Amino acid sequence: MMTVFNIILYSLFAILVGLIFLGIGRKVAARVHLRYGPPFYQSIIDVIKLMSRESITHNFVMDLGMVMALTGLIGTMLYIPIAGHIAFESNTNIIVIMYLMAIGHLGMAMAVSASGNPYANIGVSRALTMMLGYEVPFFTVMLGLIIYNQSSSVMVINLAQAGSIWNWNIWQMPIGFIAAEMALQAMMGEKPFDAMIAPAEIASGPMVELSGRYLGLGFLTKAVGVFVETALIVNFFFGGGTSVITFVIKQLEVFLIAVIFDNIFPRYKIEQAVKFLWIFPMGLAVIQLILLAI
């Protein structure tokens, strides 16, 4: 019973924090554009509005896919420690996280292919291609972390960095951190790696056919995704957090760096993006791995 309660609490927390992050991101982007921007709670309003709208479904697979995308990411989130709190304790949770994170995209792919819109299909094939691009360097960095800490538990990596700021992995493996940051940019779908959304090319890609509740679920997936991805970086490189507040502040910093980069670059084409990801972050990750091995 307690676990069920925990799961609901964790998911609500992740969704709320993710949505507020998205709102703050929009606000920061607006400042870069020299304008005021929406209030920070705008994303929450958007989602509530979307949930109240008429929703057009194409078939059962579309409903299932959208729910699968959201639950996949929420499932991932449950294995990630937030300032020492964790829903499911596990010794090898990096492996589980690696698997579960793909489910979000696969669910989206299922839902979107079911709609049959060619723009959506192009978008989803781009999203999956992009996944190939960023997962390889990101998991290589993770491999480095596992070797360095002799453990594949996020909690252990987290605790190893406790004590002082200088224990953080960002100082221990700076090259790996840069590689992970680049991969993170692609993971969150921020520019220059947002080829899967690309409104000017494929009219917002996977979201073309989504209306009302489905788009709302898409937003929630995005919000949880942001939470999960920033939480991973904070756990791996910034020493987790002593309290939930500091943890979330660190997450926000990681997210805002991504937002700033998002606003100073145009987007790569998908093949250019994958090429970039397989050369630069991958190269850096391998260099880091070699340095650790020596």
Add this chain to the structure above:
Amino acid sequence: MNRITVETLLQDLASRGLNGEKISEQQIKVFASKDNFVNHLHYLQTIGFEHLANINGVDYIAENEFEVVYQVYSYEHKIHIVFKVRIPREKPVILTVVTLWEQAQFYEQEVHEFYGIYFEGNKDLSHLFLENWNDLPPLRKDFNTEEFSEKLFGSKRHGGGK
């Protein structure tokens, strides 16, 4: 190639049997017959008039003739030629110039759509702009646009006032 002036160009064209008139220092108009105008345009193209700016029609309903006007310009000589060809209104058929300029394809489609002039040799004269159009080509003088709008869209002069 020597720079041609308006006067020498008019003389040159007169020797080839084309009447012309000067409009300004850098612009002339030329009248050609529908039988051999393509040759003349080809000649003009070879002496440097390589820019086809537009093809448009004019409906001279009083004289019962259409006129097809080719706007040709030379980057070298800096002269613009308004090249005019008259065709009868009952049988508005003229040769195409797609072989000389590729973009003529679309100008001819446009003139066909708006005047009903047929360009012999042009393979695709489908409508570019109008859909579900069964009336006279709209730019002909005997097409009454106000009456059309009134019947189909219910428009009223002065917005229905007065």
Add this chain to the structure above:
Amino acid sequence: MFNINSLEQQDNQDKLWDKVINYFRKRSLWMLHYCTGCGAMELPPVMTSRWDMERFGIGPMATPRQADILLITGYSSVRTMKRIIRTYEQMPEPKWVLAFGSCTVNGGMYWDSYNVINNLGEYIPVDITIAGCMPRPEAILDSMLKLMDMIQAGEAKAFRKYKENYAYYKANQDRLFMERGPVLESAALRYVHEETEGGEA
């Protein structure tokens, strides 16, 4: 023609829930990124730094499925009208239509054109019309704020009008799009060319 009474009855049924949800609806208006005419030229200033409509939660959206507002930015030709109707019918409810400029009221300066419809309201229901050619950015922003007030008060119900009077709208639409004969008698003067042999020059 429009059955106002039944609309009001429907409104009274779910008032409380609507009041709450209307707040969220008015604070998050997504408009469709479709420029049907030249009035769209004043949208970039409204969307970007100078007037910044995102302050009010208004933003452009890529597809009709995602959008709440359809902006008819100026005159619409017959071909555009077809696409507007398709777009409008794809949008999920609740949806609103803003019509820009004089051309959408009575054709404006294109009143006697053979390809521009005169009164947009005959083909789809319009919530707000903004006068002017083209409307200034302030007018656009003001109309958005007015629409927000109308949504909060539950007055912006034109999309229901479309359902209840579908026959009326459909008849008007069909007049334009159904296969039809010539509108004017002068069409008999048309010349039809028969390809002569050796047509190639």
Add this chain to the structure above:
Amino acid sequence: MNFNSYSLTKIAKEDKDTTYDLFFGPNHPGMHGNFGYVLDMVGTEINSVRPNAGQLHRGFEKLMEQRGWVQNLTLVPRICVMDPDPNEVAYCMSVERIMGVEIPERAKYLRTITLEMSRLTAYLLAIGGFGGTLGHYTPTHWSTADRDLIMDMFEWLTGGRVYHIYNIPGGVRSDAPEGFFDKLLEVMDALEARLPDYDSILFENPIVHKRLKGLGYVSKEDARKTGLSGPNLRASGNAYDVRKDVPYAAYPYLDFEIITQEGGDALTRALQIRLEYEQTINLIRQAVKKIPEGDVRLNLGLLGNLKVQAGEAYEKVESSKGEFGYYIVSDGGTKPYRVSVRGPSLPAGFLWAQKHLPTMKIDDVAAWMGSLSICPPDFDK
């Protein structure tokens, strides 16, 4: 790493059933205006393309035959909403040519200033367009806000923000208000000071270079033969500019060079716009400095009843998109007998679409369209 060489789409090209029609526009965020291409696709590669025009068709040329000579001035700027003044000037010049009148010197300078201001607004939009099509919205937001500085100046000068109807047959409507030129020079300084920002965020951005380089190449000869004009022509290495070759307004008195580049691809066209942007600021400064005192319009009698003697003329003006030409036939009445408009975008929008797009993927369509500065209303009319 060449993804094309082993992609499945190559195999699929032979299979007839795998192609599908994709409607790129009119209702598409990447489309410039209400226009569209129907793309015949295999995977993400384009097989062939069919322009889907006509959504903007208003029958301008017919309507102009229904209205008086001066009434038509309300119609002409609406042919190109991004850059409206060249239309007014070309129309007025054609009318003046038929009437055989010469406008006062001060009016010529005022026309030049409005033309160049209009060009600046169009270039700022084009800069925003480059950003938007590449998914880079920061320059879009900046440049649209900067464009408003000029819009405010236009409003002060003419009373209209977008459509000005400032040029009339015989000159311009009224003289510039007091203090206008000083303020205009200030605005020019402000806009010039913004250029380094645009350089660093857009024109020198490595990803922009990567995206645009080699896209939509037009060779020097092809550009001349197919009727491209304006920045597109000059970016392919042709030194042709109506302002220099067939001088009009006050351009003969101003000192400027035709800017040409050799590249011929989308990147060169983007840089061309950036270079000409600088030149335009310079031209406005020169014109403001040299403007003489005097009348701003001829007395042509009551303009509402203006009669133009029989005749015809084709006059062209260099707009931000290329050569705008007005061919006007008058039969001596109170209405034109025929007005034909030459819009600059047709060769790019139709012909080059059919040449370029089948070599591209869906990714590049919007950027390609922006780079050729295609403005659909000027061929849709």
